Amino acid sequence: RARYESGDHVAVYPANDSSLVNQIGEILGTDLDTIMSLNNLDEESNKKHPFPCPTSYRTALTFYLDITNPPRTNVLYELAQYATDSGEQERLRKMASSAPEGKALYLSWVVEARRNILAILQDMPSLRPPIDHLCELLPRLQARYYSIASSSKVHPNSIHICAVAVEYETKTGRLNKGVATNWLRSKVPKKNGTNSLVPMYVRKSQFRLPFKPSTPVIMIGPGTGIAPFIGFIQERAWLKQQGKEVGDTVLYYGCRHEHEDYLYREELARFQQEGVLSQLNVAFSRDQAEKVYVQHLLKKNKENIWKLVNEGNAHIYVCGDARNMARDVQNTFYEIVAEFGSMSQPQAVDYVKKLMTKGRYSLDVWS
Ligand SMILES: Cc1cc2nc3c(=O)[nH]c(=O)nc-3n(C[C@H](O)[C@H](O)[C@H](O)COP(=O)(O)OP(=O)(O)OC[C@H]3O[C@@H](n4cnc5c(N)ncnc54)[C@H](O)[C@@H]3O)c2cc1C
CATH class of the missing domain: 2.40.30.10 (Translation factors)
Structure with a gap:
């Protein structure tokens, strides 16, 4: 039995692509199945090894080390000593320096070109660091x-x-x-x-359905931002089945094209038919000449939104991978509150802030 609540997050420990790992082994001429141990020389450190050791290079590169993000400048600085070509060595040192042209080169050649460690080794043929040092320099693979x-x-x-x-x-x-x-x-x-x-x-997260099922909820989640709301809607459907009085359940979802990336289309239609989902508002951003986003639909239904928030004490939830979306949605709420609550802009901002401190306006936003 998995212990979780709707709104929680799950952390996944992934593994790197075996073809990338093999290519690093090949380019460095390493037998990846060699067993090694990386020991922390800092005696003050409470960690004897940076990752579980002894292990093979293959295991380290597959499960413990980040080999896909563009390496940071300190890694390039350390690697520079192994470039036998003076031009490549100079380029690495330059990118690791704080000089404006060095920073600009790092930004364009590494960050913007999204060069990972393998791409750097491929594009700098004289750079062949010992694998032990590379394993020491690379950051840990994150969940x-x-x-x-x-x-x-x-x-x-x-x-x-x-x-x-x-x-x-x-x-x-x-x-x-x-x-x-x-x-x-x-x-x-x-x-x-x-x-x-x-x-x-x-x-565990703070992103929780209201304590009382009868409290209305307004959920705003374009794209994969719909994720926690599927859990919320399932839970409200379950509560309804248990004979509980369930308040309005309102969803604002957005995707590019109705026939391309409309996630959970059938499930949402079913929830609406069953009366669990009281409103299904979907913004198809690219199905017409002018772009339509969730905040446009919120504006369109502003009177209903205000009624749910002001009279129904609705809880508002915003989720998604776009920081701009969360900001635009918040600005839309300021506008709605100012218009229908007859408030000035600062008063409306304050009103929304209070909703947040009361746990009635929650965000689950990543980028
Ligand atoms: C609290 C929280 C909740 C989250 N919930 C979800 C969720 O429900 N669903 C979901 O899909 N994700 C969610 N994420 C994001 C998720 O954790 C991962 O970041 C995402 O799935 C990508 O992981 P990855 O390992 O596949 O990609 P990575 O290997 O981490 O690569 C992603 C990186 O590649 C780069 N990149 C991506 N596209 C491009 C491009 N076109 N051009 C240049 N660079 C690019 C970006 O730097 C990006 O950070 C959440 C994140 C957080 C922090």
């Missing part, structure tokens, strides 16, 4: 968080997530893939019944 897209009342034995697989072409023509999303994509259980293991833990 990725996901907003749980299920209710434990309905799915006590499973945790659902909703994520977009990250994949993009870099300026150098390479195809970069997001570590966790592509790894998760390969974890679909096999037809022969073999399970896939995904190491994870649940992180």
Whole structure:
């Protein structure tokens, strides 16, 4: 049984793509199955090893080290000593320096070109650092968080997530893939019944449904921002089944095209039919000439929004991967509150701030 509440996050420990790991082994001429141990020389440190040791280079590069983010300047500085070509060595030193031209070069050649450690080794043929030092320099591979897209009342034995697989072409023509999303994509259980293991833990959050089910909720979540709201709606449906009085459940969702990326389309239609979802407002941003986003729909329904907030004591939730969206939505609330509450702009800002401190306006936003 998985212990979680709707609105919690799950942290997933991913693994790096084996082809990237193999290519690093090949380019450095390393037998990846060699066993090694990396020991912390700082005696004050309470950690004897930066990651579980002894281990193989393959395990370290697959599970413990970040090999996909563009390396930071301190890593380039340390690597420079191993470039036998003076031009490459100079370029690495320059990028690691605080001089404006060095910073600009680092920004364009590493950050904007999204060069990971393998791309740097490929594009600097004289740079062949010892693998031990590379393992020491690379940062730890981080867990990725996901907003749980299920209710434990309905799915006590499973945790659902909703994520977009990250994949993009870099300026150098390479195809970069997001570590966790592509790894998760390969974890679909096999037809022969073999399970896939995904190491994870649940992180409690403050993003919670109101204590009283009769309190209305306004949920605003474009794209994968819909994730926690699927859990919320499932939970409200379950509460209704238990005979509880459930308040208005209002969703503002957004995607690009109705026929392309409308997530949970069938589920949402069913929830609406069953009367669990009182309002389903969907903004299709690219289905017409002018872009339509969730905040435009909020404005369109401003009178109803104000009624739910002012008379119904509704709780407002905003979730998604765009910081701009959260800001635009908040500005829209200021406008609605100012207009219908007959308040000045500062008073409206204060009103929304109070909603936040009372736990009636909650954010779950990442970028
Ligand atoms: C609290 C919290 C909740 C979250 N909930 C969700 C959720 O419910 N669903 C969800 O999908 N994600 C969610 N995320 C984001 C998630 O944790 C991961 O960041 C995301 O899935 C990408 O992980 P990845 O390992 O696949 O990609 P990574 O390997 O981490 O690569 C992603 C990085 O690639 C770069 N990148 C991506 N696209 C491009 C591009 N076109 N051009 C250049 N660079 C690019 C960016 O720097 C980006 O940070 C959440 C994050 C937090 C902090």
